[in-house]
Amino acid sequence: MSSITTSSPPTRRHYYGSCHCGRMRYIAFISMPSAADGNDVDRPTTVRFYKCNCSSCHKMGFFHIRLPDSPRDFYLLSPLDIADLSDYTCFGKKIHWFFCSNCGVRCFAVMGKGHVVDVDLEAALGKESNGKTTRVWKVDGENWKEDQTGYLSVNANTIEPGQEGLDLRELGQKRWIQYLDCKDYTGEDRYDYPHEGGTW
16 A cells, blocks of 8 residues: 655755764754655655564664665764764674664664765755864765665654654654565555554
8 A cells, every 4th residue: 555645845854863861963864755655766855764574673663764865864973983882783794783882772774884074064954154064974975875785774763852844643644654574575565554573
């Protein structure tokens, strides 16, 4: 069953997120409305929200936000050294589920290389540039191809609540949450209820 579609042009906004203790902090640029239905994986233009029923996501309570342009859409503000995070790998040890070693919250998962760079954060946030740069960790955009050479998924549960333009309750009401069968790979993607072993 397909999601409810809309003809509204996508709006790109920045959202702050963090782990519970605040040691991990990030900014994600999310383009709404969601394009879960018919999203072009090679050149996506808006965000996808989904929950899958694999044992990793189920046990971690991971609510995926797949950004349209990961190298441009995700900045880790702290810690800058990814080695300062705890790491759990699965799926052939290709995907790193980084989590805060203090409070245990997982903010994002990544496959691919990343590096620390200086960015004009004010300009990136759509504000008037003050000429200063901020050091951030981001995935490496060189040769990045979603789900092939690179993968990044942000945990929607770690977005700070109350930010304008993103209400997680609304996602269910608009049927923008895609439920995937990544446990048995037999069920079709759907928007009305989870597959066996999945969560609402």
